Amino acid sequence: MAAPVFSLPEGRSGADVRSPKTAELLTRRLRRMIVTGELRDGDYLPREAELMAHFGVSRPTLREAVRVLEAESLVEVRRGSRTGARIRVPGPEMVARPAGLLLAVAGTTLGEVLIARLGIEPLAAWLVADRGSDDAIEALVAALDDLTAKLAQDVSGAAVGAGFARFHEVVVEQSGNRALVVTAGMIQEILARHMATATRTHYESEPDEVQLQYRRAVRAYEKLISLVRAGEADEAERFWRRHLISANESLLRGFDAAGVIDILE
Incomplete structure (x- = not known):
């Protein structure tokens, strides 16, 4: 028996195939900076205002990128801390x-x-x-x-x-x-x-x-x-x-x- 053919849902178009969001691009940029050693283990990211100005992004975009990196165990965020997120270089x-x-x-x-x-x-x-x-x-x-x-x-x-x-x-x-x-x-x-x-x-x-x-x-x-x-x-x-x-x-x-x-x- 032939495998069933997937039916495309009605009412959708190529508009759903989008370019990466700004937060995704920022996440990639920060991740690369960690992997290449530009951001080193133990470094603290600057404060939000500085990062927003440097990368030209909004606060929600910046926070979304940091949340992704935190989920990947690449940064450590201490809630209520006066310092920024801390870089954590992954090990085995x-x-x-x-x-x-x-x-x-x-x-x-x-x-x-x-x-x-x-x-x-x-x-x-x-x-x-x-x-x-x-x-x-x-x-x-x-x-x-x-x-x-x-x-x-x-x-x-x-x-x-x-x-x-x-x-x-x-x-x-x-x-x-x-x-x-x-x-x-x-x-x-x-x-x-x-x-x-x-x-x-x-x-x-x-x-x-x-x-x-x-x-x-x-x-x-x-x-x-x-x-x-x-x-x-x-x-x-x-x-x-x-x-x-x-x-x-x-x-x-x-x-x-x-x-x-x-x-x-």
Whole structure:
């Protein structure tokens, strides 16, 4: 059977196909200024009167544009404040929550998320080692130092899980690939939450085994840093993939049936 043909409503014409409203044009202009860095994170927009004069728009037009930017989390408006709207440059967290919700609605499992990580972090490790920048090495060392400090204080707490998750974040952040950072950010909250839960749950049931895994993980992090220092990109990628496969087995133990919806609740 052929698909039904849409019938155009009577009484309408091309007049409904219009050019963008002034507020839409202003929104695009301000959005571009934020994206290009002309307006920087933390900057305050001038007062309404100044903006109206500068752009030649009315107050309702200006307010409509600011409302759109606020809905996009590009500006922060404090009602009753004497200052103007504050610029907020979006980070990966801007897409993390809606992405997590989408994964939950789709019935995504924890196992699927961990497999997706295998497609992201080994490549990031290759890029970090290939670049071999001092800043990247310092960031990785700092993340490892922070983790070992947490382990020295309380090996059973959620802070330890957060410390492990943070090292993985830094690996991707230091890759220098912004698309990779944003992609990883979509699942990072899921992974960070699960690492905190798994750390606490596993430690309560088998503390000796968990502490052994901690030591292995720390050695793996140290090994990755040494490969980055040596600029051995191919070996860094292979090594990090092997480590993640092993880590995934531990993270899934006892959570085989867990879905993203269970982790985000």
